């Protein structure tokens with residue numbers, strides 16, 4: 415049998431790959447300032463989020479997380495400062511903020527004007543696992559279902575930027591974990607840039623490509639999370655956790671971490 419001749423170009427190994435064209439950021443703020451009276455809440459903040467990037471924002475209470483999110487959502491005035499965001503943005507808050515006098519699908523369809531509105535709402539509700547609740551009233555939904563509805567309402571708009579303001583904080587631990595899976599699946603499917611505001615360091619590490627720590631009105635620290643998803647709380651996860659807690663001025667419980675480092679497979683960890 416005649417072997418096909420494979421010609422190797424001698425310079426293959428040394429020719430650098432063509433540089434990828436620079437991608438414009440989905441979000442960009444430079445030296446952004448927001449103040450309420452004498453209270454300078456955001457104080458010269460620089461922020462850039464790539465299209466499709468999942469960023470989590472941590473910070474002490476009152477550090478300005480919601481203020482930043484509201485700015486990116488276009489809910490607050492920015493004066494003559496440059497704030498770059500995609501045209502289509504959607505926000506999910508801690509409470510679902512559904513209109514109680516509208517059925518679930520109508521809440522999702524709110525503000526949509528084109529044809530096929532019910533079909534679009536239905537598709538979005540199916541995506542979040544609520545295809546069977548289209549005609550339910552919001553008052554009959556569980557907390558998790560209400561937040562799923564809020565997610566469907568956000569995603570039906572195909573936002574370039576999805577802003578999540580502690581959307582899982584009021585849910586029980588198990589529901590929260592299910593919501594994490596759901597959000598990651600939806601993000602994979604739709605690929606918006608995401609900014610997730612959370613107090614939960616583990617949630618930030620479990621979900622985000624990059625975690626930012628806000629302090630004194632600026633990004634005080636940043637961790638790129640290079641762990642493959644789904645992310646188990648293994649020794650590498652704990653190391654990121656310890657660093658983030660350090661940035662937040664909180665000490666990680668040493669004994670728990672020592673156990674994980676000693677038994678990285680987790681079998682000895684309670």
Ligand SMILES: Nc1ncnc2c1ncn2[C@@H]1O[C@H](COP(=O)(O)OP(=O)(O)OP(=O)(O)O)[C@@H](O)[C@H]1O
Pocket residue numbers: 450453455473474475476477478479480481482
């Ligand atoms: N509309 C407003 N008028 C006056 N002060 C405000 C207003 N909104 C926010 N602030 C102040 O800005 C600061 C930051 O508030 P913000 O809600 O952004 O913090 P946060 O980091 O989201 O806090 P938390 O984690 O407790 O939700 C606080 O001191 C708050 O009192």
